[in-house]
Amino acid sequence: MKGLKKKRRIQVILVAFIALAGSTALVGYAMRDGINYFRAPSDVVAEPPAERETFRIGGLVEEGTLVRGQGETITFSVTDGGASVQVSYTGVLPDLFGEGQGMIGTGNLVDGVFVAREILARHDETYMPKEVMDALKEQGVYQDPADSGS
Template identity: 75%
Template sequence: MRGLKKQRRIQVVMVATVALAVSAGLIGYAMRDGINFFRAPVDVVASPPPATETFRIGGLVEDGSLVRGQGETITFLVTDGGASVPVTYTGVLPDLFDEGQGMVGTGRLVDGVFEATEILARHDETYMPAEVIDALEEQGVYRHAEDEAGPES
């Protein structure tokens, strides 16, 4: 009787281990295209990713670079102060998208041009994505609003 309980316990542990391994494999397989890494423009220029890699890029829309083409195609430059990357996007831009404002785009780099499939913009006048702030601070372009206000009297 004692041997049967031990054997049953080993079987349950084995089945649970196999189920856990299969679950982890299925989750990894499902997420293979769903994970997009963030890159700053200076990183994209320094080491361009392959055209097959989907990633996110963020920074400021460079002043004077926004060109609305035929139909819904828009081109502009995204910069972090250290480098600029040309971006092309076909679709409707968010309402708060404008030159000099923060943005994050998802897409691929094809022949040196970032072809965006999605563009996100700030949702109010004070918000900027954390990744964009970090990239701009690295280049010395961005300062927090508290820093600009100066010492309190």
């Protein structure tokens, strides 16, 4: 009897371990496309990612670069003050999107052009993504609006 209980306990532990390993593998597999790393334009120019790598790019839309093409295709450049990356997007832009405004795009780099699948724009006059703000501060371009009044 004792040998049977011990054998059953080992079988239960083994099945639980296999189930845990399987569920961990499934979660990892499901999340492989859901993790998008943020890159500033300077990072993209310095070390271009692979064409198949999906990532987020953010910065300010450069003045004078917004061009609306045929249909819904829009091209513009995004900058962090140190480098610029050409962006192409097909779709409807957010209402708050404009030149000189902060944005984040999700997509891939194809032949030096960032092809965006999604564009997010700032939601008020003071919003800027933390990563973009940090990159602009490193370049010496960004000044906190809260500091300008003092």
